[in-house]
Amino acid sequence: MNFFDFYRQDRWPHMFCPGCGIGTVMNAFFHAFVESGLDQNKTVFVAGIGCSGRIPGYIRADSLHTTHGRPIAFAGGIKVADPDLKVVVFSGDGDLGAIGGNHFINACRRNVELTVICINNYIYGMTGGQASTTTPRDFFSSTTPYGNREYPFDLSEVAVAAGANYVARWTTFHVKQMKKAMQKALLKDGFSFVEIASQCPAQFGRYNQMNSARQVFEWLKASAVPRSKASKLSADHLDLNLMGKITVGEFVERNRESYMKALGVLQ
Amino acid sequence: MSKLEPGTYFMQGDEASVEGAIHAGCKFFAGYPITPATEIAERMARRLRQAGGVFLQLEDEITAIAAIIGASWTGTKAMTATSGPGFSLMQENLGYACMTETPIVIVDVQRSGPSTGQPTRAAQGDVMQARWGSHGDYEVIALAPNSVQEMFDLTITAFNLSERYRVPAIVLSDADIGHMRGTFVIPEKVEIVDRKYHTKPVSYNAFAYDENLVPNFPKFGQGHRVHITGLTHDISGYPKTTDAKVHEALVTRLVNKIRLHREDICRAEVINPHADSLVVAYGSPSNSVYEVVNERADVGLFRPITLWPFPEEQLRECAAHARRILVLEMNMGQIYWEVERIARKSPCEKIELLTRLGGDVHTPEEILEKLA
Amino acid sequence: MTRVRTKIDEKYCKGCNICVAICPVKVYVEGESLSSRGYTIPVIRRAEECMDAKREPGEKKKCELCVYVCPDQAIGWENE
Ligand SMILES: Cc1ncc(C[n+]2csc(CCOP(=O)(O)OP(=O)(O)O)c2C)c(N)n1
Ligand code: SF4
Ligand code: SF4
Numbered sequence: 001m002n003f004f005d006f007y008r009q010d011r012w013p014h015m016f017c018p019g020c021g022i023g024t025v026m027n028a029f030f031h032a033f034v035e036s037g038l039d040q041n042k043t044v045f046v047a048g049i050g051c052s053g054r055i056p057g058y059i060r061a062d063s064l065h066t067t068h069g070r071p072i073a074f075a076g077g078i079k080v081a082d083p084d085l086k087v088v089v090f091s092g093d094g095d096l097g098a099i100g101g102n103h104f105i106n107a108c109r110r111n112v113e114l115t116v117i118c119i120n121n122y123i124y125g126m127t128g129g130q131a132s133t134t135t136p137r138d139f140f141s142s143t144t145p146y147g148n149r150e151y152p153f154d155l156s157e158v159a160v161a162a163g164a165n166y167v168a169r170w171t172t173f174h175v176k177q178m179k180k181a182m183q184k185a186l187l188k189d190g191f192s193f194v195e196i197a198s199q200c201p202a203q204f205g206r207y208n209q210m211n212s213a214r215q216v217f218e219w220l221k222a223s224a225v226p227r228s229k230a231s232k233l234s235a236d237h238l239d240l241n242l243m244g245k246i247t248v249g250e251f252v253e254r255n256r257e258s259y260m261k262a263l264g265v266l267q
Numbered sequence: 268m269s270k271l272e273p274g275t276y277f278m279q280g281d282e283a284s285v286e287g288a289i290h291a292g293c294k295f296f297a298g299y300p301i302t303p304a305t306e307i308a309e310r311m312a313r314r315l316r317q318a319g320g321v322f323l324q325l326e327d328e329i330t331a332i333a334a335i336i337g338a339s340w341t342g343t344k345a346m347t348a349t350s351g352p353g354f355s356l357m358q359e360n361l362g363y364a365c366m367t368e369t370p371i372v373i374v375d376v377q378r379s380g381p382s383t384g385q386p387t388r389a390a391q392g393d394v395m396q397a398r399w400g401s402h403g404d405y406e407v408i409a410l411a412p413n414s415v416q417e418m419f420d421l422t423i424t425a426f427n428l429s430e431r432y433r434v435p436a437i438v439l440s441d442a443d444i445g446h447m448r449g450t451f452v453i454p455e456k457v458e459i460v461d462r463k464y465h466t467k468p469v470s471y472n473a474f475a476y477d478e479n480l481v482p483n484f485p486k487f488g489q490g491h492r493v494h495i496t497g498l499t500h501d502i503s504g505y506p507k508t509t510d511a512k513v514h515e516a517l518v519t520r521l522v523n524k525i526r527l528h529r530e531d532i533c534r535a536e537v538i539n540p541h542a543d544s545l546v547v548a549y550g551s552p553s554n555s556v557y558e559v560v561n562e563r564a565d566v567g568l569f570r571p572i573t574l575w576p577f578p579e580e581q582l583r584e585c586a587a588h589a590r591r592i593l594v595l596e597m598n599m600g601q602i603y604w605e606v607e608r609i610a611r612k613s614p615c616e617k618i619e620l621l622t623r624l625g626g627d628v629h630t631p632e633e634i635l636e637k638l639a
Numbered sequence: 640m641t642r643v644r645t646k647i648d649e650k651y652c653k654g655c656n657i658c659v660a661i662c663p664v665k666v667y668v669e670g671e672s673l674s675s676r677g678y679t680i681p682v683i684r685r686a687e688e689c690m691d692a693k694r695e696p697g698e699k700k701k702c703e704l705c706v707y708v709c710p711d712q713a714i715g716w717e718n719e
Binding site for chain 1: 294295297316321323325326327329330333334335336337338339340341342343345359360363367487488489490491492493494495496497498505506
Binding site for chain 1: 650651653654655656657659660661678704706707708709710711712
């Protein structure tokens with residue numbers, strides 16, 4: 001399958017800003033999907049509202065572009081009502097961690113058979129750069145003009161604690177690892193979650209003295225620490241980005257009974 | 268045992284609604300417990316599995332309505348049930364269902380509000396919310412049962428209309444009807460409507476329509492490869508958010524597809540249509556009016572069974588003969604304003620509202636006194 | 640023998656220079672002239688250093704990081 005057998009060439013070039021990491025995520029996802037051997041006609045792509053939520057609109061497949069924060073809630077209904085369908089969710093850090101936080105943790109807890117890809121750009125891209133639940137401490141946004149005083153969420157750690165079967169985080173620099181993680185996630189039974197630390201040059205870069213996409217990209221690359229090494233750092237250092245660190249790697253891979261098997265809908 | 272055999276049954280209104288849903292072909296229920304609608308979820312939990320469907324208790328009502336919309340896109344008939352506080356939470360996604368033309372059924376067993384109000388007491392405070400609760404312009408269908416029988420019948424009607432017009436249909440019940448125990452009959456033949464599906468792949472024509480204004484439904488997983496969004500879209504289904512004409516055409520059609528079919532959708536019960544005094548009542552309060560009209564031939568009853576769209580023409584006919592109109596509501600006046608608007612131009616001298624709040628229903632004596 | 644080499648499609652490139660940042664052997668450098676779409680396109684300065692350009696025909700690609708990372712799908716292969 002070629003890139004444009006999977007994506008809609010007639011809608012290209014896509015709407016994302018120059019250098020936006022969403023395009024990279026789409027590349028990796030294409031390869032992961034092809035290698036996973038899933039059927040495009042039997043896969044539904046679901047998204048909420050935000051820049052990241054626009055990905056399904058470019059895929060040649062059935063797609064549901066839902067309301068802000070709710071894609072996991074819609075996706076669960078699709079999956080349970082028709083277990084033959086593979087259901088993939090694309091979400092942003094605001095969509096997933098703020099307004100949709102409760103859906104996220106409960107879907108992890110239930111281990112619903114969904115693959116969720118979160119593009120975490122540490123800010124609200126679409127609405128012009130407001131702080132999100134993952135904005136690092138002391139970073140700037142249009143609503144934290146004096147620096148963000150709140151502690152950010154570590155979405156991947158939340159997913160692990162809440163019970164997801166597969167959790168991995170990579171940055172847009174780690175294209176190959178990201179692809180591999182997505183492929184694993186797509187084939188995993190139960191809830192699988194891949195978080196991609198991604199550059200939003202237009203908003204995150206602009207408010208944080210990184211004037212080019214390349215600078216934000218290089219900041220992500222420099223901030224990434226493999227999980228194996230990160231565990232030796234103190235808890236404080238691990239606090240996402242408090243020390244400018246983003247731990248990357250696989251966070252968990254386990255085989256808790258998935259939702260529909262537990263419900264008896266699937267054997 | 269999937270659906271119940273034809274016959275006479277004794278049940279609570281909430282339970283009868285479940286049986287109606289199963290009769291209509293409901294295979295998916297998602298909800299969150301709330302008085303006085305919990306019995307619906309509880310019976311669904313037991314019954315849907317027997318009927319080959321799935322019951323889900325989810326983390327809140329926002330999830331519940333989202334899940335049934337998702338389920339509906341797989342071609343599954345899906346329902347949720349709630350009361351005021353949960354109905355409020357559902358409003359954003361109710362609008363989403365309107366915009367994406369997704370058939371779903373919501374049973375709202377009304378209790379007193381605002382806010383948590385009186386959880387166990389009946390009210391009719393959600394009537395306007397059912398009509399206008401989500402932002403933007405749209406039309407939904409809302410039905411108001413006044414008996415256990417109608418909890419069964421109108422749940423089926425809600426499914427049928429929702430499927431036919433690809434629109435959310437709401438059963439606006441109340442705590443008294445939901446908790447009322449009584450007999451109801453399941454007839455030999457029950458009409459069941461299924462949505463019309465696209466049979467050939469549609470891709471860029473997902474929302475093409477004819478003079479009926481209701482597009483066929485491209486369910487997921489059939490190779491249609493459709494894009495469904497709550498953003499303003501053209502017939503391709505893809506967003507077109509800056510073209511005024513596209514938006515106007517879409518919203519006008521969403522509204523007109525209901526208005527065009529009022530005759531098919533609108534139901535009303537009328538007793539003594541040419542009476543001097545006309546009582547307009549729906550849901551619980553309407554039950555007190557039967558006694559009044561039995562005693563007084565000069566008093567008529569107009570009971571809108573479809574609240575939205577309001578059976579305007581039918582009311583106008585009755586109002587033309589009435590000298591006065593009395594509207595009974597368990598709220599501070601909601602349908603009253605519809606009646607006022609419709610009957611204003613009739614020769615009728617007085618259009619009054621008799622309010623009952625706090626869960627008590629108007630008594631026949633009060634109604635007679637008011638009409639004296 | 641003509642070697643395969645990467646190329647940048649000006650129709651798609653938005654000049655973000657992510658390819659410059661990711662290439663381990665510095666094939667790309669930031670450009671200076673504007674494309675017809677108004678973006679500054681990177682220049683392929685050291686095409687011969689590319690790890691995949693050195694591969695024999697039919698051999699599996701080793702790197703291709705730039706192709707994977709380009710957010711606008713502007714990088715492809717010549718002579719392939
Ligand atoms: C209920 C609701 N509240 C607010 C908004 C406005 N809104 C649209 S996108 C967005 C945030 C997007 O941020 P994120 O989810 O991180 O996605 P990104 O654009 O960064 O990819 C907000 C607040 C909305 N559409 N709906
Ligand atoms: S605003 Fe940010 S997240 Fe959105 S497309 Fe632009 S760079 Fe990407
Ligand atoms: S990464 Fe792609 S879009 Fe960005 S400069 Fe390189 S070729 Fe152009």
